[in-house]
Amino acid sequence: NAGVTQTPKFRVLKTGQSMTLLCAQDMNHEYMYWYRQDPGMGLRLIHYSVGEGTTAKGEVPDGYNVSRLKKQNFLLGLESAAPSQTSVYFCASSYRTLGDTQYFGPGTRLTVL
């Protein structure tokens, strides 16, 4: 099993550009999450999904959109990137409820100039 994978690993954008981050998991997990990690601020939840076709807002959803068309994939979109979105983005998944371990992907380092 590959576990949780993220594409791409690194990306540099100019302000106003758009991009999509892809998260894929092969563990048949129902729950998937997108976090951003900034120095001194820990992990903050952007959006999450409790199953195929469902999404919900997390703590910092503004400027991001997500889709979960297939159970194994969770996409994070930036429609018009801003320098404030420079961060490391982590995807995670878990089998069912929050009592289950969240498994994280390797992260995507995004820089917006």
Next chain:
Amino acid sequence: GENVEQHPSTLSVQEGDSAVIKCTYSDSASNYFPWYKQELGKRPQLIIDIRSNVGEKKDQRIAVTLNKTAKHFSLHITETQPEDSAVYFCAASKGNFGNEKLTFGTGTRLTIIP
């Protein structure tokens, strides 16, 4: 919503000594408390977790204690080793349908001094 505070933000410990990291949470309905370890440049990984129906849980050199009355929980690492150097995050959640979110603390950078 839930608020998790974590202290200290940095901690240096002599190899072989013990390290303690403390977290407090605000929502008395929270009932699941995991701890994640993140090595430099790596992804966070779960190292131990505790549910509200127990007060302490141990796994070799790592232990977590929970005080529901005071709404705080702590990570204890004994006989520290160089490979324990990392950033540690605590988290809290209600862990039931409709409350699937983990709220993380801001992290503690632990450095083990050889």
